[in-house]
Structure formats: C-alpha cells, structure tokens
Amino acid sequence: MKTLCMDTSHRYLNLVLMENDEVVASYSEYAWKKQSESIFVELISLMESVNWQSEDIDEVVITVGPGSYTGIRIAMSIAKVFTSSMNKTLYTISTLQLYAGLDDVHVILDARSNRVYYGRYKDGKMHEEGIKTVDEVKELGGQIVGDASLIGSLDIIPDFVKNFKDLRPFYQKVEHIHALIPTYLKEESAYLK
Amino acid sequence: MKDITILAIESSCDESACAIVRNGKEILSNVVATQIEVHEKFGGVLPEVASRLHVEQISAVIDEAVEKAGISVADVDAIAYTRGPGLIGSLHVGVQAAKTLAWAYHKPLLPIHHIKSHIFANNLITNLKFPLLALVVSGGHSEIVYMKDDNSYEILGQTQDDAIGEAYDKVARVLHLGYPGGPKIDKLAKGVESLYKLPQPKTQGEFDLSFSGLKSGVLQFVDRCKRKGETYDDATLAASFQETALNEIMDKLVKAIDTVEVNQVLLAGGVAANSRLREKMDEAFKDRKEELILPPLWVCTDNAAMVAVAGYFAYKNEAFGDFSQSAKPSLKVMDIQK
Numbered sequence: 282m283k284t285l286c287m288d289t290s291h292r293y294l295n296l297v298l299m300e301n302d303e304v305v306a307s308y309s310e311y312a313w314k315k316q317s318e319s320i321f322v323e324l325i326s327l328m329e330s331v332n333w334q335s336e337d338i339d340e341v342v343i344t345v346g347p348g349s350y351t352g353i354r355i356a357m358s359i360a361k362v363f364t365s366s367m368n369k370t371l372y373t374i375s376t377l378q379l380y381a382g383l384d385d386v387h388v389i390l391d392a393r394s395n396r397v398y399y400g401r402y403k404d405g406k407m408h409e410e411g412i413k414t415v416d417e418v419k420e421l422g423g424q425i426v427g428d429a430s431l432i433g434s435l436d437i438i439p440d441f442v443k444n445f446k447d448l449r450p451f452y453q454k455v456e457h458i459h460a461l462i463p464t465y466l467k468e469e470s471a472y473l474k
Numbered sequence: 475m476k477d478i479t480i481l482a483i484e485s486s487c488d489e490s491a492c493a494i495v496r497n498g499k500e501i502l503s504n505v506v507a508t509q510i511e512v513h514e515k516f517g518g519v520l521p522e523v524a525s526r527l528h529v530e531q532i533s534a535v536i537d538e539a540v541e542k543a544g545i546s547v548a549d550v551d552a553i554a555y556t557r558g559p560g561l562i563g564s565l566h567v568g569v570q571a572a573k574t575l576a577w578a579y580h581k582p583l584l585p586i587h588h589i590k591s592h593i594f595a596n597n598l599i600t601n602l603k604f605p606l607l608a609l610v611v612s613g614g615h616s617e618i619v620y621m622k623d624d625n626s627y628e629i630l631g632q633t634q635d636d637a638i639g640e641a642y643d644k645v646a647r648v649l650h651l652g653y654p655g656g657p658k659i660d661k662l663a664k665g666v667e668s669l670y671k672l673p674q675p676k677t678q679g680e681f682d683l684s685f686s687g688l689k690s691g692v693l694q695f696v697d698r699c700k701r702k703g704e705t706y707d708d709a710t711l712a713a714s715f716q717e718t719a720l721n722e723i724m725d726k727l728v729k730a731i732d733t734v735e736v737n738q739v740l741l742a743g744g745v746a747a748n749s750r751l752r753e754k755m756d757e758a759f760k761d762r763k764e765e766l767i768l769p770p771l772w773v774c775t776d777n778a779a780m781v782a783v784a785g786y787f788a789y790k791n792e793a794f795g796d797f798s799q800s801a802k803p804s805l806k807v808m809d810i811q812k
C-alpha cells in the first residue's frame with residue numbers, strides 16, 4: 282500500500298511518501314507562497330528517489346485547512362484531480378490536527394487581522410476548532426504549537442512527517458471526491474469586502 | 475499524418491472548463507462550468523469567490539470532459555492549460571489540475587496565453603489564414619494583434635487603461651443594468667440614436683485604445699444632469715457610450731490594417747458577441763479584400779476548446795512547458811512563445 286501525503290495549507294510545503302504506513306521519503310520546507318511552483322518539482326524528485334510511478338500510489342492524504350486560502354487549494358486541486366481521474370482513495374485531515382499530531386496542545390495559526398485559527402487537540406482528537414483573537418489565546422495555559430510568535434514566544438514547528446504517519450487512525454475518507462471543498466472557517470463577509 | 479489530441483484546461487476568470495480537441499479542429503468534448511449566476515449576485519467577479527468555485531468544480535469538469543470524449547487521458551498527446559493572464563487564484567487551480575494530469579499520465583505540458591487562445595478559437599469554425607489581424611475585445615483585454623504565422627504574435631495597439639468589457643460593466647452599473655454589462659447595454663442601445671456628446675478617447679500610440687476617460691465622461695454626464703435637475707434617457711446614454719467606444723475601436727483597427735498585409739481579420743474575445751460591433755465590422759470590411767471572420771458566441775466566450783486549439787499549434791511548434799512554471803496573472807506572450 283503506497284500513500285502520498287500533501288500539505289500546502291500554511292507556511293510549509295510538506296510531502297510524505299509512505300509504504301505500508303512506514304515513511305520511505307519526505308520533504309518538509311518553509312515555502313510561504315512558493316508551494317504552487319515548487320510542489321510538483323519536489324514531488325517528482327521525491328518519487329524518483331524511491332522509484333515510484335504516479336500510478337503506483339494507492340491513496341492520497343491532504344490537509345483541508347484552515348489556513349491560507351490559496352495554499353489549501355493547491356494540494357486539494359491536485360488531490361481531487363488525481364484521485365478522481367485515476368480512481369484512487371482520498372483522505373483528509375484538518376491542518377490544525379496535522380500541527381497537533383498526537384500531543385496534548387493548543388494550535389494557533391495566523392489568520393491575520395489579530396486573529397488566529399485555533400485548535401485544541403489531545404491524542405489526535407479535536408476538542409475545539411475555530412477563530413480566536415490574539416488576546417484570547419494569550420490567556421491560554423498549556424502547550425502551544427504553531428505561530429506562537431503572535432503571542433510573544435517562538436514559533437513551534439511540529440514534526441509534520443511524523444504527525445502525518447501517527448494520525449493514520451484519524452484520516453477521514455472522502456466519499457464524494459468532486460464535492461470536497463476546503464475548510465475556510467472564516468465567515469463569507471471576510472472576503473466579500 | 476498522425477492525429478494530435480489535446481486535453482485543455484481553462485480557469486483564468488470565472489469559468490472552470492475542460493475540453494478535448496483533435497487536430498485543432500474536431501471537438502470531442504467541451505465542458506464549461508460557468509459561475510455567472512454567483513457573480514451576478516455580487517455584481518462582478520470577486521476573485522476569492524471565483525477561486526473557491528474553481529476548486530469545487532475542477533475535478534468534475536475534467537471527468538465529464540473525458541467521459542464525453544469517450545477516450546482516456548492516456549490517449550491524449552499533451553495537456554494544455556491557461557497560464558495567464560487572468561486572476562491569480564483562479565489560474566492556480568487550473569495550473570495544478572493540468573500538471574496533475576501531465577504527471578499522472580506522463581504527458582507533456584503546454585502553457586498557453588489566454589489571448590492567443592481567443593484568437594485561435596476561430597480555427598474551430600474556419601481555417602486560419604496567416605498572416606492575420608485580430609481584434610481581441612473582452613472583459614480583461616482590448617488589443618489589436620498581428621500574427622505573421624501560427625507562432626508569432628505582435629501587439630499593434632492595446633488599451634492604455636480599462637479593457638472595453640470593464641468600461642461596459644462600469645457604465646452598466648451607473649445605469650443600474652447589472653452584471654455583466656456588455657450584453658445589457660447592447661440590448662438597451664439597440665436601434666437607439668446616440669445623441670449625447672461624450673469625451674473622445676485620447677491615446678499615446680497610434681493604434682492604442684483608452685476607455686477610462688469615456689467611462690468618467692459618462693459618470694460626469696450623469697452627475698451634471700442630477701445637479702441641474704435635468705433628466706436623461708438611459709437608452710440614449712447607453713447608445714452614446716457604445717457608439718463612442720466602438721468608433722474608437724473601429725478607427726484604430728482600420729488605421730492598423732493599412733500598415734500590414736493580411737489575409738484575414740478576426741474578431742475574438744467575449745465582447746465579440748456585441749451586435750453593434752459586428753455591424754460595424756461588417757460595414758468596415760464590406761469592400762475590402764481581407765476575409766472577415768465574425769465567430770459565433772460560443773467561440774468568443776471563455777472555454778477550454780480554444781485553449782486546446784492553441785495547444786495544438788503549440789504542440790506542433792514544440793512550445794512545451796515544465797513543472798516549475800506557475801500561474802502568471804500578467805503573462806506576456808513573449809514569456810511562452812517559442
């Protein structure tokens with residue numbers, strides 16, 4: 282069983298190739314606004330490194346947001362077209378979940394205008410997901426993952442590759458691939474102005 | 475000669491489209507998922523809304539085009555896609571979709587310039603005879619283009635500010651006609667005399683166009699009437715705007731054609747559907763030796779069949795792209811010409 286994991290939804294480009302749930306190759310680099318031009322270049326070289334052909338892939342896992350609107354759509358466009366056209370299986374996880382992995386953490390990702398995408402995760406399970414103001418997250422105790430520089434600490438970047446692998450039991454299978462849309466979280470009015 | 479079959483994807487603005495065309499002529503399928511109803515609601519194309527609809531529709535549009543064509547993606551020779559110009563967020567979706575198919579099925583990529591597609595679309599209804607001159611008029615473009623052969627492209631004149639379609643949309647808003655403005659103004663102005671005097675466009679280059687002054691002229695006209703408590707007739711204002719704008723285009727086109735030797739004159743782009751523009755073209759070329767091609771509406775509006783035709787010529791000219799090329803909202807033809 283060959284699995285391709287892709288995440289382009291925030292500031293990193295994350296690609297993981299797994300064979301029978303073991304990581305065989307991965308790419309994880311800061312790529313803010315560069316994912317669109319680099320994703321295929323990196324994917325192709327990763328595939329070559331393990332001698333896989335596109336048709337060898339059995340299943341694809343992507344993050345569906347929340348995050349950068351443009352970013353989320355990159356991996357999702359690729360995954361929707363690939364899995365529907367080639368008859369492969371598609372799974373999704375939340376971007377916040379990818380940041381949390383199996384840890385007991387608060388995830389905060391910059392949503393601009395003094396707000397964050399917020400996720401409260403424990404053992405891979407979601408306890409809360411939504412939008413919070415930066416002031417609200419300053420009050421939180423416990424461990425924070427993600428854009429912690431927003432609240433005056435250092436950013437905490439998780440091990441994306443390990444998290445993709447560990448979250449296997451939480452992958453959600455997409456039944457209707459054509460109908461899949463990103464999780465934007467922000468209300469419509471945010472972009473209609 | 476071996477058949478060349480191109481699968482093409484277009485997502486530069488508000489249509490998610492996929493088509494499969496054989497030899498730049500024979501349409502095996504041509505699927506367009508239009509977003510017009512959504513954009514009508516907002517009175518124009520909002521880029522974020524358009525991008526959201528593209529990612530929603532793209533895989534279904536491709537599947538439908540492949541199914542209708544009755545072939546497999548494995549059977550096509552190359553994947554063509556609109557690289558630009560257009561809305562960046564919209565382009566991204568189509569570019570990734572095209573790269574996905576090229577990667578998945580091991581096919582070459584053909585990045586295509588959107589305006590070239592509009593011109594090449596005419597090959598679907600006639601045989602292009604180079605050298606030719608094309609008047610490209612749409613919501614995003616207003617250009618007079620000279621093509622010596624199927625691999626050359628020279629802009630003789632272009633708009634210095636607004637595209638003609640944009641000007642129509644803005645004037646339509648002033649007249650409360652809704653979006654898109656082109657067809658609505660065309661309909662309202664039909665058979666109506668243009669009695670109001672509006673400012674004549676002024677441009678730098680000999681064949682260049684300009685519509686922003688005219689658009690402001692319409693706004694000032696309306697303001698002046700309101701201030702003085704005078705009434706004006708909407709249809710007469712629509713006709714006055716349309717005549718001034720189209721006369722500007724025709725004037726430059728006729729001047730440009732006298733500087734080149736061409737076999738054909740083509741109309742391209744969404745505004746090519748305008749009935750008054752077609753009348754004026756007919757009139758201007760009635761006694762000239764160049765063949766005039768006025769394409770039907772389905773050829774003028776954004777679709778992927780036109781991208782496939784441009785792709786067919788690009789394939790023959792070996793103008794292949796690679797996986798590192800990203801969407802380019804302000805793509806110039808020179809960037810991908812080979």
Ligand SMILES: [Zn+2]
Pocket residue numbers: 588592612743744775776
């Ligand atoms: Zn167009």
